Amino acid sequence: MKHLYLSLLGIGLAATTAFAQYNATITVTDLSTGLPLQDAEVIFDGNFQTTNAAGSAVFTDLIDFDYSYTVSKGCYTANSGMLTIAGADNSDAIALEPTTANNVFFFVGSPLTIAGATVTLTDGVDYNETLETGAPFGDLFENVPFGEYSYSISIPCYEPLSGNVTVDCTGNGDGIAVFAEPVALTANAVFFFVGSPLTIAGATVTLTDGADYNETLETGAPFGDLFENVPFGEYSYSISIPCYEPLSGNVTVDCTGNGDGIAVFAEPVALTANAVFFFVGSPMTIAGATVTLTDGADYNETLETGAPFGDLFENVPFGEYSYSISIPCYEPVSGNVTVDCTGNGDGIAVFAEPVALTANNVFFFVGSPLTIAGATVTLTDGADYNETLETGAPFGDLFENVPFGEYSYSISIPCYEPVSGNVTVDCTTGDGIAVFAEPVEVIIDATVTLASGTLTATESGLDYQWVDCDDSNAPIAGATEQSYTATESGSYAVILTMGDCSVTSECTSVIVNGVEDRSSLNAFAVYPNPFNEILTVRSNGQSGVVHVELINMAGQMLRNETRTGMELITIATGQLAPGSYVVRLTSANESTTLSVIK
Structure with missing residues (x-):
């Protein structure tokens, strides 16, 4: 049996040797240069070899057959071919075309990728592609031509990323890998749109968190103005614009997700009134001045000065006004003022410098x-x-x-x-x-008494002027004594004067008998008549005291003689002026009045 087995084995080996005795040689070259490619990978009928320095790979012990093979090498495009063994060795040459593109992988986020990132890759000329991340193990741009590229990565609520990448042949067939770890946003832009439909330029906007952040901008951009990179948090803002009501409010700064930032819309209301400051006095203001401001119709207000740096009327409607300023011990001041928008927010200032009274x-x-x-x-x-x-x-x-x-x-x-x-x-x-x-009134007694034809004013020590009541109170010439003896019958009064006070008595009627008093015609005799140097009075036997008075026509007593027990009484008259006179004679029993002429 052993001998039989060996015999059969020998027969089988002889048969195999008879069929598998041929070689196949594959030679790989660079299509662009024609040079051999070493280390190209050749898979021939399931067998793998790499090319040698000559670019060849030899596959042995082949039997007659049609064989397929593939050739690949990093940075080249893979190729394939067919080779037939038919009773002899055979060879084939294949050229590989160098690659001109590669895959670019983006791994956004770590350890897990972040979905929803927008990645843009561009060479700034012909290539400009965008993708949105979502693959759990990275996202790729396929067949990106070799070259220099820039990329940008934007993700809602993350800081944007950008960079550069060189796309070439990596040799490992894994493509180009870009790893990015975006940083979550902690700030956002806050846009202010002041005014509608067009924004108002020149508004001052202040944004503050009341602690570390306090920034101000002035509007001017036609489509809104912004605070950049405002840290997330709660903020208050104020908006002031010349000639507009101030505005204020609150805003939460967080991630909006749309990349447009936080928008604040404000529509200021135009002012219709202003403050009017009065600065009364210089350099220091004068306290206690009364200032009145009026438009002559609906507005009429008053204040009293006292503030060290001016006093004000608040919210005075725009218009034309007049003002008046009164201060004890100063000249009054008045003027006009136009109340409108000043634009500086300081109100209308009126300066007045009253002049101290003298x-x-x-x-x-x-x-x-x-x-x-x-x-x-x-x-x-x-x-x-x-x-x-x-x-x-x-x-x-x-x-x-x-x-x-x-x-x-x-x-x-x-x-x-x-x-x-x-x-x-x-x-x-x-x-x-x-x-x-309260002056004290002067009282003058204007009483007049009449005795024996003589009028006498009761009040003494005054100035006197006797008047003729029958002649419209015409003054009697020379009648300026306290008493007056009338030479003619009539009605008489006296004007009594004390300083600048004059009173007139009531009129008193006086009856003068004529040339002689007939009731005493024989009691006395007076001669000569007319007289010259001497006037003689005969008592005609009258005993006792005889009183003789010589009076001119003005009522002035010129002679006043008293005699006792004398028959003849002589009176010197040489110094008297020519004219008419009255002689009044009085005794214990008789009295008479006679007219005489010089």
């Missing part, structure tokens, strides 16, 4: 409770100022604009005691200086 009014109230008209008031400083007025106003009379200083005054009124005094003229509260005077 004069005041002095009011005289003469009489009480009612004033006395017709009083003459003189006010003087004894130097430059000397003014006079006559009272008549029912509520006092005034000297206007009397310079500050010390003054004396005098008040005279007919039939009143004169009044005088001193007054200081300075600044009061705007009511002027008041002087109250």
Whole structure:
């Protein structure tokens, strides 16, 4: 049996040797250069070899058959072919074309990839491709031509990434790998759109978290203005624009996911009013000034100054206004002001410098409770100022604009005691200086008595003027004594004067008997008549005291003689002027009045 087995084995080996005695040689070259390619991988009928330096791979012990093979090498495009063994060795040559593209893999995120990232790869010329990540083990751009590329990666709520990559042959067949680890965003842009439909330029926008972040911008971009990279958090903002109401609000800064940032829309309201500041006095303001501001219609407001840096009327509607400023001890000030938008936010400023008063009014109230008209008031400083007025106003009379200083005054009124005094003229509260005077009325007794044809005023020590009531109170020439003896029958009165006060008595009727008093015709005799140097009176036996009075036609007593127990009484008349005279004779029992002529 052993011998048989060996015989059969020998027969089998002989047969195999007879069929598997041929070689196949595959030569690999570079298509572009024709040079042999070493280390190319050749798979021939399931057998694997790499080419030698000559670019060849030899497969032996082949039997007659049609064989297929594939050739691959890094950085080359794989190729394939057919080789037939038919009773002899055979060879085949195959060329590989160098590759011009590679795959580029993007691994966004670590350890797990982030889905939803937008990756753009471009050479800046012909190649510009985009993909969105989603594969759990990376995403790829296939067959990217060799060259230099830039890429960008954007993911909502992550910092954008960008970089450069060289696409060439890696040799390992795994393509180009780009690893990116985006950083989650911690800030966002905040856009302010101030105004609608067009934005308003020149608005000042302040954004703050009340702690570390406090930024300001001025609007000007036609489609909104932005704060860049604002850290996530809660913020307040304020918007101020000249001639607009201020705006404020709150905004949450977080990731929006759309990449457009946070949008704040504001529509400021145009101002219709402004503040009006009054600065009264310079360099320091004057407290206590009363300022009135009015448009003559609906607006009429008043304030009293006191703030050290100006006083204000708030929210005054735009328009034209007049103002007045009054301050005790200062000249009044008035003017006009236009209230509109100033644009600087400081309001309207009115500067006034009142002039301190140097004069005041002095009011005289003469009489009480009612004033006395017709009083003459003189006010003087004894130097430059000397003014006079006559009272008549029912509520006092005034000297206007009397310079500050010390003054004396005098008040005279007919039939009143004169009044005088001193007054200081300075600044009061705007009511002027008041002087109250109550003159004492002068009382003159205007009683007249009549005795023996002689009228006598009761009040003594005055100035007198007798008048003829029958001749419209015509003054009687020379009749200026306290008594008056009428030479003719008639009605008489006297004007009594004390200083500037004059009163007139009632009229008194007087009857003069004529040339002789017939009832006493034989009691006395007077001669010669007419007389010259001497006038003689004979008593015709009258005993006792005889009283002789010689009176001129003005009622003036020129001679007044008294004799006792004398028959003849002589009176010197040489100094008398020619004219008519009256002789009045009185004894204990008789009296008579005679007319004589010189």
